Amino acid sequence: MDTLIYDGIIVTLDERDTWYNPGYVFIKGNKIREVNSGQPPKELFSQAKKVIKASNKLVMPGLINNHTHAAMSLFRGLADDLPLDKWLDTYIFPIEKAFVNEEFTYWGTLLAGWEMIRSGTTCFADGYFCEDGAVKACLDLGIRAILAQGIIDFPAPSVLDPKKNILHAEQFLKKWQSVSELIIPAVFAHAPYTCSDKTLKFAKKLADDYQTFFFIHVAETKWEVEEIKKIHGFTPLTYLYHLGILDQKTIIVHANWLTREEVNIIRDTGVKVVHCPESNLKLASGLSPVPELLDKNILVALGTDGCASNNNLDLFQEMNTCAKIHKGFSLDPTIMPAKTVLKMATVYPAQMFSLNIGVLKKGNFADLIIINFKQPHLFPFYNPYSHLVYAVHGTDIETVIINGKIIMEDKKLLGINSPKIKTNIYNLANKIKLHLSPNH
Ligand SMILES: [Zn+2]
Known part of the structure; x- marks a missing residue:
């Protein structure tokens, strides 16, 4: 029109x-x-x-939200005030195993999309399981999205045998690669500590074969750095560099714990970075050296991360936090000026994904x-x-x-059946509550 x-x-x-x-x-x-x-x-x-x-x-x-797990909006407020390992191992992974399927991802993504559109986000990058449901939800919402099928070396929702995770992701890419000009299917390997070196290499090769983006959480916590060092002899980013999976279509999320050499590796390989300050603050994971990355002309974009660790998808709030947290940490109020932060949610991600938006x-x-x-x-x-x-x-x-x-x-979402979304979310959340009740 x-x-x-x-x-x-x-x-x-x-x-x-x-x-x-x-x-x-x-x-x-x-x-x-x-x-x-x-x-x-x-x-x-x-x-x-x-x-x-x-x-x-x-x-x-x-605005462009460059990292989330949309369907995790169903886990909003489910478990707070915990360290990442306990949060994942005690709550998130077991509940995902019990509940996540295509229907869950569909309704969870609809809820997330509703919240994102309502708060001015017109494009987002997602990484989750049963991502077919996310594609269907985004087509119904009319939102632009880069949707990445999750890969992890545990039995995961819809892929009970981890040996089939690459094949499953390939089926996802094949199925949706031409579905709409608004949708880019991609690959999301969960993290260096949940995927083997073989899985990481295959996942990156798959993304390359389909000329799409490869996302991965990297160097989120100090624990991860020690663990990868212990197992592989390198800090996480250097480990990925030695695996040969860092290039212009690799998007690393978090990047909180980087050595000076690793900042140079990011610059030299053309890797892109997504910064999720609110999630990192809430889980006390660390803080990415974003001013230093931007100084080296590395593309850094903002993400909210999933609703379970934020607990909302409001990018205006995320920009506000991003601009202030780096000032506070560096004791320098001139760092991360408003215009730069705004570009991290508009201009830079558009360049990151080679999209004519932003x-x-x-x-x-x-x-x-x-x-x-x-x-x-x-x-x-x-x-x-x-x-x-x-x-x-x-x-x-x-x-x-x-x-x-x-x-x-005028604040009215056209074409979205919000009462139907609410009913389905309510029903799914009730099942989760019943499942949790012995511990809560
Ligand atoms: Zn994440």
Whole structure:
């Protein structure tokens, strides 16, 4: 649908960091046709099938969440205030074994997608099991996504025999590789401590064979560093380097514990990094040296991680935490300025995934959001980057457009049956509660 949005504050995030007040955006089909300052020419009003007046509103590229486990929204608040190993071994892995199937992933991803769209995320990267359910949910939601089938050397949901995990992931890639222009199927190896060297090499080769992305959690905790050192003689990132699986299509998540040489390995191999500050803080895992990585021109993007370790998928909140935590740790308030952090959720991930999104410019896919700025916590207005990182809440998002299609208008999600999602989530959560009741 051709849509004209006018009289708004337009934040383009282009190479010159152009923003207009007022300005307009004209969308033709699924792409942005024109972005400019002032009022639009009269003919655009007659060409547009839909006209949105955005006075006192800000229009910007939709946010990109670069690491989550969407279906884990069903585990929100299930087990908190625990270290990663106890959290995984006592709660997450056993409950996943008992409950996760395609239906679980479908409803969990619908819930996560609902929350993400509601808070201004128009594209996300996911890694989980039974990912067929995630694809189906994303197609129903109309959200853009990179969906990676999980690989782990334990009996996992839908792959009881770990020897078949690569084959299962291959079937996933084959099945969904051309399903929609909004979906990129990919591969997610859980971690160096849960996958053997053989599994890691095969998983990366599979991703290469299908010319897609390979995700892996790396160097999340100090424990992992010691464990990998003990077993393989190297720290985790160096170990992966020796396995030959680091390249431009490898995306490492967390990267909290890196040596100086490992930062250089990341730069030299073209590996991309996803930073999940809130999950890392909550699990007390550590903090990635993001300012140092950015200084070396390494692409770093933001992720929320799953809802079980965050416990929400609001990227505005994540940006706020990201900007502040590095200042606090380094005792340097000039580190991680708002504009840089905003780019970690828009421009950088678009480059990471080679997608024409993340910037409002002619020819890019029309993935954008409109935020209501007529609210006490957003008065007065001097600088858009400051408000977007330090003051906006995910709940301020009013309208969401993905691939030219209006997905949410005036806070109403179109085409999503929210009562049905709630009923199914309620039923699944009740089963989990019953299962947990002896321990709770
Ligand atoms: Zn994760």
